[in-house]
Amino acid sequence: MSSKKVVIVGGGAAGGTAAQFARKADREAQIAVLSREEHGQYSRCGLVYALSGVVESFDSLIEFGPGWFQERGIDYRTGVSATIIEPNSRRIDVLKGHNTENIFYDSLVIATGGVPKIPEIDGIHTTEGSAKDGIFVLRTLEDGKHIKERGATAKSAVIAGAGMIGVEAADALRHLGLNVTIVEAEGSVLPTMLDPDVAETVELRMRELGIVVKTGALVSSVNGARGVESVRVKRVADGATAEINCDMLVLAVGTAPAAKLAGSAGCAIGATGGIVIDDRCSTSVQNIFAAGDCSEYRDFITGVPSLCGMGHIAVQQGRVAGINAVGGDARLLPGLVTTRGISLPDMEVSATGPTTDQLKAAGIDVMASRVAVDDRVPYFPNSKLAVKLIARADGHALVGAQLVGSRGAHLRAAACAIAVAKGMRAEELARIEMCYLPPAAPPLDPLNVAAEFLAKRLEKR
């Protein structure tokens, strides 16, 4: 019996992890990874820290270089792109330079990731149609290096989009000494992560750090003949515009799944534009799996097909796809809980589960509570931890949590993810024994207090 041939398209967190777990599960399998980039598997979530200089170099973000894979008998190819999949003959065409090679597979894992969305902005290109100097996206290691290079001489930057990447990039450039303005079309920062009332605390901190925050506004045009000299920002509400001088513009308005290749193979593409996968990371086409940012999977709470877009989810899905590609039977959780976080100086911002708007859009009747309580006992230096909890009006099961504080928000969000995944009710979380310890947490943890408050509201309803 000949060994199984596994081809993995994409060498990032999902693809690299798929290769690693395929290898662990099957020592005989022939495994090839096709990567457009040259660096091997690196931490995309670390880019902002290399940009700010908190992490010394971009190269230190490389977790598993091509050589690491080669040593484990994985044919990790760099600088190649897959052009066509022919699922009937299980063939994939791979372009390197001007040469196309046909590779045959038994199983294919598509882990092509995402591409930054480019918004419609007047003057974003030069009159010759090429990208204007000083306009950036932040997706790849090279993107990060380019931004840092420009950041070294630039005086001011505008960031379009205050999602997770936009906010983190804004803070990184501020850290480098630039004057930073961030522009967000929605009414509050981090709109897909936080409800507006929680986002307010984050926005306040950003302002304290010296970042100019303009919500409810869009970058409408870029001025400058060859490079960015200024941008025009338009208020969504009334169309009023203002001009902001800047040396660079970072576009961070979201990421689209790179699903074209999968589409060419006949894989079902969902409403999000992502490749539809099930809990085995199977696509609609036999022997083709997908994982990571290119895929869509149901939200755990709402059931709505959602883009994954998180490093830890890419790793979990890569694991499942890799194991199943060699004939295993690994499974994802039945949906995405989507725990997510960012850090600002002296601030942890975390969430798990859908926002209130997302829950309402899905027709789920919820109630929420928001408290801001001391994160430690009074006789230790302490600060407020803001906790918003959301639970089903019917049955009181927790469905989401949003936390902002100087410490302990990230791990409490993870604790809430467990509560959400297990349908813990608000009144149970109010009683659960968190870890009381004077230097770590008060006897009634902020989660207990928030849950108690929510339970009371639910009871009164």
Place this chain on the structure above:
Amino acid sequence: MSSKKVVIVGGGAAGGTAAQFARKADREAQIAVLSREEHGQYSRCGLVYALSGVVESFDSLIEFGPGWFQERGIDYRTGVSATIIEPNSRRIDVLKGHNTENIFYDSLVIATGGVPKIPEIDGIHTTEGSAKDGIFVLRTLEDGKHIKERGATAKSAVIAGAGMIGVEAADALRHLGLNVTIVEAEGSVLPTMLDPDVAETVELRMRELGIVVKTGALVSSVNGARGVESVRVKRVADGATAEINCDMLVLAVGTAPAAKLAGSAGCAIGATGGIVIDDRCSTSVQNIFAAGDCSEYRDFITGVPSLCGMGHIAVQQGRVAGINAVGGDARLLPGLVTTRGISLPDMEVSATGPTTDQLKAAGIDVMASRVAVDDRVPYFPNSKLAVKLIARADGHALVGAQLVGSRGAHLRAAACAIAVAKGMRAEELARIEMCYLPPAAPPLDPLNVAAEFLAKRLEKR
């Protein structure tokens, strides 16, 4: 209708909290708190931090002084002791100085706490029968002050007992510059909190800090005519003895519930010596509730009646007892999960649920995994977090967790408490979305890795 008369015996975490919640639930109730001590409600768990000097003064541990209660219409009496309860006439006799007062109650909350056990040690008393100078326990604020006073001039100390209080006291005295030896009869430190394999890491850290750790040994005698000059330590295994010179001896061999008063009222006392309570904090006698260290309640996993002995449990029980004492219907969780933690310099030590020995004694068939994995991504300074997870062999539900690391152990133990309370299976915890963020946690959290490892072991069984 006249207002309800509530008497609370004990003004610590349980009693003080009972008074607060009784007042919140009933603005008309007459509430009296009878406290032996003078300070009001203070943080017992903070004593070691005031001892070490991490917290500036013992007085800063006072969270709610007598005046705070008086302002809220609570008659908080200090320096009094309750001597007899007459449940038929709902009478309690209260001694202040030489005067006894009879108080009548509608509801009584017994929150008398615990008293340090005094082990059988030769020469612990002077020939006249009084306590020998230099021998201490650490239970009250006054105890803490006495130890600190002696610690200011003493050169060396021996701690009898390496439970949570013993270990914390040992580190506090080390912090003050004393040579410290800790002696534990069991084979490992923190024996009711950690399995021996996990305790090893803690013991190593204690040794690194300069604490001499003697496990499997007892303090068998105290030498010195009026005060402690040395102690004799006996090895349990073979009876071999050694003498250790020291200026002070701290007894930390456990706490006994102060249940005598409740016993006098006819309240059922359990095998632990604690007052038996149900999920409403009701005792076996009508209109008498109990809460905190004086009570026993079932363990959530084993069902075994257990002493509470934790500040956060005292607060939770005080809340329930207080609300129910004024006619409410608050409930505890159906058992004690007993999340618990201590801190050493650069080390968090936490656990939730029973130890392996406790589970085996209860006849529960379990399997465990232990891993030590990086607590952050490689490009951030990181260290190993040791995670031991325990699950039922049958069904794989998690029943316990023990964590040791330089950061993130406490809050991950709390997350595990949620998993334990909701019967999350090892394979679910392996997949749950913890909060990945480079400065906080790797994409696969140490909990994910430990759970995966455990799930594999369970599957192979």
